[in-house]
Amino acid sequence: PYTGRAHCIGITGAPGTGKSTLTSKLALAFRKTGNKVAILAVDPSSPFSGGALLGDRIRMRELSGDKEIFIRSMASRGHLGGVARFTYQVASVFDAVGYDIILIETVGAGQGEVEIASMAHTTLVVEAPGLGDEIQANKAGILEIADILVINKADLPGAVKTEQALKSVFAANGAPIYKHVRDVDLNHHNEEAEPQGWKTPICKTTAVANKGVSELQQTILGHADFLRESGAWDEVRQTQYEQHFYAALSEALLEQWKTNLTTEEQDSLVNQLNEKSTLPIILVKNWLSEKE
Helix, strand or coil, X not given: CCCCCCEEEEEEECCCCCHHHHHHHXXXXXXXXXXXXXXXXXXXXXXXXXXXXXXXXXXXXXHCCCCCEXXXXXXXXXXXXXXXXXXXXXXXXXXXXXXXEEEEECCCXXXXXXXXXXXXXXXXXXXXXXXXXXXXXXXXXHHHHCCEEEECCCCCXXXXXXXXXXXXXXXXXXXXXXXXXXXXXXXXXXXXXXXXXXXXXXXXXXXXXCECHHHHHHHHHHHHHHHHHHCHHHHHHHHHHHHHHHHHHHHHHHHHHHHHCCHHHHHHHHHHHHCCCCCHHHHHHHHHHHHC
């Protein structure tokens, strides 16, 4: 009951785009405006040892000593989606105890790792020149969850080319450019009447030199204002509650199923799989039908 006030900002993108540095600079920018800031930095866990470096706090040393900034590193522990299993719950704790801004930095995410969008009000997808963006951007995928696209390391050669590649994706796809559009048919709208939705902007930053960060901060605040004024703020939260409820339900039901499965039933299912007598999905349906 104490949650719902904080602005949760997800920061995701491919490895090497400078997400940690950008997160650090954004935290400083929000502190200058008097906000309490919490940072959740998710690090990948080794598939072999299970360990994680949790090195983001080392890269954010300039934030040390500020009592209004709390940094919590989390190991992904094999959880897919670019975040850890309990990232959403920890973010809710930060919200409940009074943090104004919650920054969630994901593992270096690929095109299908979009779970951060189910946790954040504002999702930043960070790109950088020289990472094969011309090819990767045209595959879209993760770009579609972006409320704001950020080209970091914009001082490097190729930044203009990266921006053009991102714009070409929107020109080709059309729909991802507008989010939270109300009462507008994007496929048949009048070109002279601009849809009343959020148009995904492209911001350019050089985080290591603190360039463009202030402008990005204003864009983030502008997105929060848009969500509140349009009524989408509460809708985003409601969708998040539903998604996490169903995720928790699926996990709980699976665990319950494993607990209640007898040894004979387990052996029977394994044997049928090994014999290749049926598809796994058919086996599931047949097993459920027998239990009804």
